[in-house]
Amino acid sequence: MKEHISTETLNLESPSDYSDRLAIQYAKFVSLKHKKENGQFFTPSSVANLMASYCDYDEKTVTVLDPGFGLGILTCALIENLIAKCNQIRNISVTAYETDSNLIFYSELVLNYLKIWLNKKNISFEYKLCNNDFILHNLTIIKNNDYEKFDVIISNPPYFKLGKMDERALASKGFISGESNIYSLFMSLSVKLLKNNGKFISITPRSFASGKYFRGFRDSFFNSVQIDNIHLFKSRRDTFNRDKVLQETVIIKATKTNILLDKRISLTSSKGIKDITENKIKNYFTKDLINLESAEKILYLPSNNCEISVLQLVNSWTNRLSNHDIQISTGPVVYFRNLDHIRYESKKQTDDIAPLFWLQNVEKMSLNWPKILKEKGQYIIVNKGSQASLLQNKNYILLRRFSTKDDKSRLIAAPYFSNFIETQYIGVENRVNYIYRKDGHLEENEVSGLCGLLNSELFDTYFQIFNGNVNVSATELREMKFPSLFQIKEIGNKIIESNDYSIYNINTIVNEFFKLENIFQN
Numbered sequence: 463m464k465e466h467i468s469t470e471t472l473n474l475e476s477p478s479d480y481s482d483r484l485a486i487q488y489a490k491f492v493s494l495k496h497k498k499e500n501g502q503f504f505t506p507s508s509v510a511n512l513m514a515s516y517c518d519y520d521e522k523t524v525t526v527l528d529p530g531f532g533l534g535i536l537t538c539a540l541i542e543n544l545i546a547k548c549n550q551i552r553n554i555s556v557t558a559y560e561t562d563s564n565l566i567f568y569s570e571l572v573l574n575y576l577k578i579w580l581n582k583k584n585i586s587f588e589y590k591l592c593n594n595d596f597i598l599h600n601l602t603i604i605k606n607n608d609y610e611k612f613d614v615i616i617s618n619p620p621y622f623k624l625g626k627m628d629e630r631a632l633a634s635k636g637f638i639s640g641e642s643n644i645y646s647l648f649m650s651l652s653v654k655l656l657k658n659n660g661k662f663i664s665i666t667p668r669s670f671a672s673g674k675y676f677r678g679f680r681d682s683f684f685n686s687v688q689i690d691n692i693h694l695f696k697s698r699r700d701t702f703n704r705d706k707v708l709q710e711t712v713i714i715k716a717t718k719t720n721i722l723l724d725k726r727i728s729l730t731s732s733k734g735i736k737d738i739t740e741n742k743i744k745n746y747f748t749k750d751l752i753n754l755e756s757a758e759k760i761l762y763l764p765s766n767n768c769e770i771s772v773l774q775l776v777n778s779w780t781n782r783l784s785n786h787d788i789q790i791s792t793g794p795v796v797y798f799r800n801l802d803h804i805r806y807e808s809k810k811q812t813d814d815i816a817p818l819f820w821l822q823n824v825e826k827m828s829l830n831w832p833k834i835l836k837e838k839g840q841y842i843i844v845n846k847g848s849q850a851s852l853l854q855n856k857n858y859i860l861l862r863r864f865s866t867k868d869d870k871s872r873l874i875a876a877p878y879f880s881n882f883i884e885t886q887y888i889g890v891e892n893r894v895n896y897i898y899r900k901d902g903h904l905e906e907n908e909v910s911g912l913c914g915l916l917n918s919e920l921f922d923t924y925f926q927i928f929n930g931n932v933n934v935s936a937t938e939l940r941e942m943k944f945p946s947l948f949q950i951k952e953i954g955n956k957i958i959e960s961n962d963y964s965i966y967n968i969n970t971i972v973n974e975f976f977k978l979e980n981i982f983q984n
């Protein structure tokens with residue numbers, strides 16, 4: 463590889479340009495497998511510059527940590543930006559971690575070039591480049607209570623899921639949060655290594671913003687730092703186009719300090735890199751983007767005027783489903799545990815049988831059952847073995863737990879009324895959530911109103927403000943805010959009276975009800 467990568471520096475080349483040039487060449491020589499295994503997707507220079515521009519730190523000496531250093535584009539961009547706007551800086555020291563032993567030769571070239579470049583500007587520079595696992599190495603040091611803290615941490619950490627038995631997940635258990643993905647472990651550990659009032663800048667998937675896997679992480683992260691800036695990349699394809707990463711990504715800049723609910727957060731967004739500088743800054747109170755008192759601490763990320771209006775409306779609601787005595791649970795019929803009970807046709811004469819509803823039966827505002835589906839029998843036998851997995855036949859709303867990337871809308875819900883079929887029980891498969899009233903039953907207008915809301919553009923937009931992935935978890939639904947029960951019933955009555963269950967009509971009713979006609983052009 464070495465003979466193919468051109469390492470000489472160009473006349474007047476900035477360190478970040480040099481780093482970028484090496485990164486482009488290196489990325490061409492390593493396989494996609496290597497990139498995935500190491501979470502090695504280098505930051506494009508325009509993104510690195512945006513991240514760096516968020517930081518100011520006008521002190522004589524600055525200590526910087528870059529875990530998952532790669533070819534150091536973030537450190538270079540950070541230092542170039544810092545010295546351009548902060549006159550006092552005289553000494554800079556960088557600590558970098560990088561596990562890829564083939565890459566580190568080039569990482570060192572960049573650091574040496576940065577040193578020469580800074581020395582010419584009369585700024586002293588020293589660095590420590592560690593060919594160690596950032597997590598394991600620092601956990602050991604922290605546990606021994608003898609460690610250095612940094613003024614600024616800038617990071618594009620590796621992203622991949624960690625198995626429960628991964629040594630990094632095991633080592634961090636009970637000590638730092640975020641063990642479900644390596645990136646959240648990097649973030650948690652970084653915050654521990656940050657001085658008070660130190661600055662933290664990261665680019666990561668937005669998946670930590672919601673969902674149960676990152677709940678512990680959010681709890682500790684949002685209680686440790688004050689977020690100052692956020693930039694959201696809306697397109698899954700664009701941000702790291704060079705390396706074909708399919709993620710919605712987010713830049714966070716935060717300060718390690720006490721959290722003030724009235725502190726403003728600047729939020730910008732772009733589709734990808736091309737429009738990165740075209741965005742308009744919107745300022746929000748911290749409390750409008752994160753409810754720090756809630757258990758979930760979901761981070762809301764509105765990215766356009768429509769989403770902002772929706773967030774304002776939703777923030778004016780005070781109820782969750784539980785306040786209306788309404789619950790949401792996950793369908794109890796697990797396919798592989800019920801193989802003996804699932805049937806492809808109803809043989810009423812011999813078996814006591816119930817309908818079984820799969821994700822594919824649930825469509826927007828309608829339940830399409832029975833349906834011929836491969837390996838998805840539409841009936842389930844009622845007997846002692848299956849009964850614990852069945853539900854009483856009463857009114858429900860069935861909601862898909864997963865959408866596909868091609869689905870126009872993430873929330874796909876169907877009303878279910880007990881007169882749909884004359885059986886005592888019904889079966890709901892595990893990839894479907896069901897909404898119900900535990901010790902009672904949902905009225906027709908409650909089912910229609912709630913189902914209409916869930917299928918509306920309003921709720922789909924609301925959902926996408928906090929969820930960047932395709933899962934629709936019961937936990938998140940429990941955290942979502944809803945209008946009053948009176949309003950839900952009113953919407954239900956309007957839908958029933960119109961006798962038109964098309965999504966066009968649902969949106970018309972919901973938008974008229976909340977005066978959103980100018981926001982959503984139906």
Ligand SMILES: C[S@@+](CC[C@H](N)C(=O)[O-])C[C@H]1O[C@@H](n2cnc3c(N)ncnc32)[C@H](O)[C@@H]1O
Pocket residue numbers: 500501502503504505529530531532533534535536559560561562594595596597617618619620621
């Ligand atoms: C997403 S890349 C980012 C590289 C660079 N910071 C940038 O922004 O271009 C993450 C880097 O972390 C390195 N890495 C992966 N796991 C690591 C670990 N446990 N400790 C330290 N570095 C790691 C990878 O080899 C890769 O170079």
